Amino acid sequence: MPGGDGPVLTVRGLSKRFGGLRAVDDLTFTLQRGTITGFLGPNGAGKTTTLRLLLGLAQPTSGEALILGRRFRELDDPARSVGAVLESNDFDPGRSGRNHLRTLGVATGTPDVRVDEVLELVQLRAAAQRPVKTYSLGMRQRLGLAAALLGEPELLLLDEPANGLDAAGVHWLRRFLREFAEQGNTVLVSSHMLAEIAQTVDQVLIINEGRLTATVRLDELADGPRSLEDLYLELTARETA
Amino acid sequence: MSRQLRSELLKQRTTRSSLALLLWMIGLILVVVLLHAFALNAASLGKASNQPKVYGWGTSIGALFAALLGAISVTGEFRCGTIRPTLLATPNRARMIVAKVIASALAGALVGLLAEALVCAIASAGLAIRGINITLSTGDFVQMLLGGAAAAALWGAIGTGVGAIVKNQVGAVVALCVWLLLIESILIGNVPSAARFSPGASAGALAGMIQNASGSSLLAPGLGALLLAGYGIAVAAAGLIATERRDIT
Numbered sequence: 001m002p003g004g005d006g007p008v009l010t011v012r013g014l015s016k017r018f019g020g021l022r023a024v025d026d027l028t029f030t031l032q033r034g035t036i037t038g039f040l041g042p043n044g045a046g047k048t049t050t051l052r053l054l055l056g057l058a059q060p061t062s063g064e065a066l067i068l069g070r071r072f073r074e075l076d077d078p079a080r081s082v083g084a085v086l087e088s089n090d091f092d093p094g095r096s097g098r099n100h101l102r103t104l105g106v107a108t109g110t111p112d113v114r115v116d117e118v119l120e121l122v123q124l125r126a127a128a129q130r131p132v133k134t135y136s137l138g139m140r141q142r143l144g145l146a147a148a149l150l151g152e153p154e155l156l157l158l159d160e161p162a163n164g165l166d167a168a169g170v171h172w173l174r175r176f177l178r179e180f181a182e183q184g185n186t187v188l189v190s191s192h193m194l195a196e197i198a199q200t201v202d203q204v205l206i207i208n209e210g211r212l213t214a215t216v217r218l219d220e221l222a223d224g225p226r227s228l229e230d231l232y233l234e235l236t237a238r239e240t241a
Numbered sequence: 242m243s244r245q246l247r248s249e250l251l252k253q254r255t256t257r258s259s260l261a262l263l264l265w266m267i268g269l270i271l272v273v274v275l276l277h278a279f280a281l282n283a284a285s286l287g288k289a290s291n292q293p294k295v296y297g298w299g300t301s302i303g304a305l306f307a308a309l310l311g312a313i314s315v316t317g318e319f320r321c322g323t324i325r326p327t328l329l330a331t332p333n334r335a336r337m338i339v340a341k342v343i344a345s346a347l348a349g350a351l352v353g354l355l356a357e358a359l360v361c362a363i364a365s366a367g368l369a370i371r372g373i374n375i376t377l378s379t380g381d382f383v384q385m386l387l388g389g390a391a392a393a394a395l396w397g398a399i400g401t402g403v404g405a406i407v408k409n410q411v412g413a414v415v416a417l418c419v420w421l422l423l424i425e426s427i428l429i430g431n432v433p434s435a436a437r438f439s440p441g442a443s444a445g446a447l448a449g450m451i452q453n454a455s456g457s458s459l460l461a462p463g464l465g466a467l468l469l470a471g472y473g474i475a476v477a478a479a480g481l482i483a484t485e486r487r488d489i490t
Contacts, residue, residue, distance in 0.1 A: 056332050057325065058488035073332040084329055090322035094257030100323075103255065107248035107330040147326050 006069065008033050008155050008186040009054070013063035015210075016049055023049045025210035026063070031155070031188060036181045038201035039190035042236050046210040047190040048086070051159050055084055067155060079108035079151025085144040086159050093133035097124055097143050100132060101150060110150050118146040123172075137164030145173075156180065158189045162196045174200045194232050204228065208236045245331055245340035249314065253348050258313050266306040266352070270359050273298050278367030286368065289376035293455035295364045296377065300389050300448040301441065303356030305421045307349030307393035309414060311400030314341050315480070316410035324489055338405055338481045345397035346473075353393020357386050357448065384449040388462060392444035395466075398473035399440060405480025408487075429454050443469035 007030035014027040024046045031037055039047050052058040054065045056073040064071065068081055075081050091100055101115045119125050122142035127135065135143065141164055148156060156177075162170050177187050177200055191197045197204075198218075206214040213235045221227050253259050277295045278286075285291050315338075318324040331337045361382060368375055400417060407413040425441035430453070436442055437460050445451030446465025459465065 052488070052490065055329060057328060058490070075332070078332050079330055082329070086325050087322050090325050092252075092256050092317065092321045092323055095252075095255045099251070099255040103248050103252050104326055104330045106251055107244050107327070109244055144326075 007031055008068060009188065010066045010069075011050075011054070011063070012065075014050065014053055014060050014065055015062045016046075016053055016058065017061045022210045024053065024060075027207075027210075027212050028063075029205055029212060029215065031186050033154075033186055034181055034184050035202045036177055036187040036189065036200055038197040038204040039188055039207065040194060040197065040204050040232060041190075041192065041207035043192050045192075045207045045236070047192075047207060048159055049210075050207070051084065051086060051157055051188075051190065054157060055082070055086075057086075077108075077151070079104075079110065079153065081151075081153055082155045082157065083148030083151060083153035084157040084159075085141070085148050085161055086157075088137060088141050088144060088160075088163055090144065091132040091140065094131050096129050096131055097135065097139075097146075098128040100143065101147055104147055105150055108151050114150060114152075118149045121149065122146045138166060138169045141165055141169070145176075154185050156185065156187045156189075158187070160191055161189060162191065162193070170196065194229055198228055204232075206232060206235050245336050246343055248330075249340045249344035250347070253310070253314065253344060256317065258317055259310065259348075262306055262310055262313070263352070263355075266302060266356060267359065270298070270302055270356060271363065273302070274360050274363045275367060278364050279371070283371055283373055286371075286373050287376075290456070292368075292376055293450035294452060295367075296360060296385065297445065297448075297450040297452035297455060299357035299360030299385060300353075300392060300444055300451040301421060301425075302360070303353035303389050303393040304396035304441065304444045305417065306356065307345070307352045307397040308400030308403070308417045308421070310348050310352060311341070311345030311397040311402075312404030312407075312413040312417060313410065314345050315401060315404035315484075316408060316413050319408050320410050328489060334484050335481055338401070338477070338484050341405075342398045342401045342473075342477045342480075345401045346394040347397075349397025349400075350390045350394035352397070354386060354390040356393065357389035361385065381449055384462065388448035389444075391466065392447040392469060395469045395473040396440070396444060399476045402473075402476030402478070402480035406476075406483045408483075426453055429458070433458055438468060440469060440472045443472065 009031040011027055011029050014024055016024040027050060041047050053060050072078060105115050119128050122145055124142055127139060141161060161173060165173060181187055189197055202218060204216045205212060216228060318327055365375060403417060404413045407416060421441055425439055428436035428439055442454055442459060443465040445454050446460040447462055
């Protein structure tokens with residue numbers, strides 16, 4: 001059930017070190033209900049590691065991430081709270097798309113009717129019985145999204161969801177995320193491509209070398225996406241010899 | 242828990258690797274049992290002490306493939322990346338591993354029963370064709386089928402634990418094959434007094450025979466069952482601890 005007016009996601013001092021490398025360094029931010037936030041940074045900036053930490057797949061070295069006030073691994077019904085797409089190809093190649101969703105649905109107590117509903121939603125009904133190895137990259141992205149939506153979550157975490165989508169697919173995804181957020185849900189979408197997300201998001205978190213370098217609300221930018229690009233390039237510029 | 246168990250059973254039914262493993266097992270049984278039933282000389286095969294060399298293959302092959310099925314239920318998820326959606330659906334990793342252990346034990350029991358039944362049928366047909374008298378009693382056959390199924394169930398649990406510890410599919414498969422087919426035989430051949438307590442020989446104790454050991458060289462069935470259950474719990478627990486501590490990248 002909705003957790004009141006508090007932030008959907010609270011990240012405080014989140015850090016992850018791999019040996020000497022600070023992959024995520026003292027990250028602090030919150031996500032408010034009904035917003036779409038872009039998580040923007042160059043490859044290797046720590047976006048993927050951050051998402052892994054939020055979802056309890058990896059343990060932070062310090063700090064914490066709370067979803068609806070609790071750590072992900074302590075949520076009673078995680079699929080009802082959070083849906084996530086982390087990789088575009090997390091499937092058994094020989095298993096059909098529908099059976100992939102069923103294995104997850106059974107584990108979360110989601111009925112098969114809902115499996116067919118999300119297949120319809122991501123327009124994979126016709127290919128549902130085929131093994132995933134016959135799917136295009138765009139179809140795999142949509143199947144991943146269908147899996148994330150199975151439990152009707154309030155928060156969606158997407159890692160580079162536009163990879164492999166064609167123009168129509170990107171357009172569809174944008175519209176879908178908009179409608180999802182308008183229903184009071186919350187989205188965090190990572191990307192290394194500013195152009196992919198600039199038109200969709202309400203705010204952008206810019207991350208570089210594990211640190212949060214800026215939080216930008218798009219409605220506060222004088223020049224919209226245009227000046228965001230300048231800001232992004234400035235903040236993530238690498239020293240070149 | 243029952244949700245996770247049903248999910249794991251559904252995964253095993255809907256992956257190609259389960260079917261592929263079964264076909265490999267059937268092929269291996271055909272080759273190995275026919276080879277032994279027809280290559281050994283008739284006088285030697287007529288002796289009661291030598292027939293387990295043919296019939297005993299059901300126990301070791303059943304245990305091996307049950308273990309492989311268990312291992313792949315974990316390593317396959319790491320290989321394909323389905324471990325991520327699996328852990329998003331079930332963040333409680335202990336619950337996920339326990340479900341896999343139980344699912345693999347159930348599947349392992351079926352694998353073991355099939356292996357023993359196939360070996361019994363093929364070996365008996367082979368001996369009959371050669372006119373060799375079968376010295377095993379009905380009780381021996383019943384113990385082989387039921388004990389072999391139970392032993393394979395426990396080996397399914399061992400395999401799941403090994404898969405969770407090793408994580409790498411090739412590594413887990415090679416480790417299990419080397420242990421069951423090579424190291425166990427070396428132990429039985431060289432230090433039989435200690436080898437009786439090994440996990441392979443314990444499976445043999447349950448089923449009454451394993452390809453290179455039978456009768457007094459094995460423990461009593463009840464003791465073998467207890468010992469093998471102990472191995473299963475220990476290895477599965479180690480796999481659970483390894484999984485709890487691991488970062489999933």
